[in-house]
Amino acid sequence: MSESPAASAADRRELTAVQRNAVTELLRVSPVADELGRRFAAAGHELHLVGGSVRDALLGRLGNDLDFCTDAEPDETLRVLKGWAEATWETGREFGTIGAQRRGLLLEITTFRAESYDGVSRNPVVAYGTNLMDDLRRRDFTINAMAVSLPDHRFTDPYGGVDDLAAKVIRTPGTPQESFGDDPLRMLRAARFAAQLRFALHPQVRAAMVQMAADLDRITAERIRDEFTKLLCGADPIRGLRLLVETGLADRFLPELSGLKLEIDEHAQHKDVYEHTLTVVSNAISLESDGADFVLRMAALMHDVGKPATKAVTPDGRVSFHHHEVVGARLTKQRMKALRYPKDVMTQVVGLVGLHLRFYGYGRGEWTDSAVRRYVTDAGDLLSRLHKLTRSDCTTRNRRKAAQLAADYGALEERIARLQAEEDLARVRPDLDGNAIMELLGVPPGPIVGRAWRHLKELRLEHGPLDRDAAEAALLRWARAEGIVD
Structure with a gap:
């Protein structure tokens, strides 16, 4: 990529900060990592901190989960860990991974890999590799293809991952076509990293995603579900969601999202449902109080997916979407079931989609105490999220209308609080058992x-x-x- 001298200077300043972060983070975990490196060296094997652990160290956000690679195969890794690790597990053994715990750190140690796909199978075929450079080449992106050798702390970055971290760009070690051909899920991972890290895609990566979007059909629903969940719970999911739609990936597993791009009539009788939905997701995120709430975010994303199927134009040119919440709840259930989401998670999201319109009409003074009780009872444990979703859905640009909706919902919440204090609405039961x-x-x-x-x-x-x-x-x-x- 060609860059202006000013941009290059800015990147150099970023690199300095990146390097300072890495030193601080690696020193924190160094005692355990170095001990482990010495044990592998004594057994005649290599050990390297690798992948996301190096990336996160460089970003100053290294957690307590550390990833390593080695030339040792799983049985030998277990022998090295014996008597040192506080616990070990073999759930990832079929992929060459042994897990261990030491001093509060969770360690995953994986044999060098040279895994590939046959172009038809939906899961990788794992084969052990023989050296670090081949292992790094088969990784998804340059920012995940860096290593720190242990215990000598030698840094290996053959594909310019540090430069890409500084430039905040997502690029593949080889060609994107080669990388995505090996594992089409990497296209979804690219959008996920864009959402998590607020990075941009390299133009060649974006072009390959458009070209190869249909290859995502080779991937199991469970793997797609897990990546999409991480994307939606990222720091900037709107960026990731836009990428899914713009590259055509959404059409492969979440076509309802692309389907929100309804044609706007010439008189602008209804708002852009797609842009409105992204705004609602953003609003919902701003109301979260304890980290990312997947149920709330997914409900915000799906709340209007019933509109395309229910759109109608009246003789006077007005646009309506009658009962779109009912249709939307059904479509949401079908989609989440196809993606193999757990039943309890699906039930909560579907419930919120079905309830998101109940509030409208309250401001006209038509709600009795009975209606408020039913609202609370029907919402049940979802009431707090329903409050957030309903407030997030008020996206009108008319300031007076927006202020009135906010005031009306505030009044409803106050009324609910009063009735709850008087009647314990959370546990409404008949007066006789x-x-x-x-x-x-x-x-x-x-x-x-x-x-x-x-x-x-x-x-x-x-x-x-x-x-x-x-x-x-x-x-x-x-x-x-x-x-x-x-």
């Missing part, structure tokens, strides 16, 4: 008890708490009307 129902009606366990319980719960939602006498009288009136008692 199953045993009391059976005793009063003289019926055994069975469907009648369930019907009676649901009737009493409806009364509880509609009217609030009833005292014992009122609840029993209401139950008997219902039972007589249903022919259950005389």
